[in-house]
Amino acid sequence: MKTILKSIVVVLGLALVVAMSHLALIEVGREVVVLWTTDTSGDRHFRRLWVVDCEGAVWLHSTGESWHRLFEEHSTVELDRNGTLEKYSAAAIPGPHPQIDRALREKYGLADRWVRFLAPDDENTLAVRLHKIGQ
DSSP: OHHHHHHHHHHHHHHHHHHHHHHHHHHTTSOOEEEEEEOTTSOEEEEEEOOEEETTEEEEEEOSHHHHHHHHHOOEEEEEETTEEEEEEEEEEOSOOHHHHHHHHHHHTHHHHHHHHHSOOOTTOEEEEEEETTO
16 A cells, blocks of 8 residues: 555656646746737736747747637737737737747747647647737
8 A cells, every 4th residue: 555655656746847847948048928818708818928029020829729719809919028018919820830930949949849749730720920009
């Protein structure tokens, strides 16, 4: 019984180490922005994301159905970048984005490779181009 309990503790400990390492790899020492959106009921939501400047615009890149739904209805978002909150118009751009992928890889290095290993690009991957409102 003690062996089983020790094994469970070791497995849980390793899982915690992996989770904390993942968090450190994607958050620490890298630019992480906060994207604020407002749903149809007026509730505000936020996501922490990587950002890259490419092709004269600010780009976000993510995957999943919830990510797609964010940009079906709303074209105006707020981005907290370096402690400054600014409004942007957002345009979802489906399809492959080799320039954006390359810029993310150059900026985030090993962390970008790790994230793409865990969640490879697929049909749910969506890049979002942001243009500052008022420029």
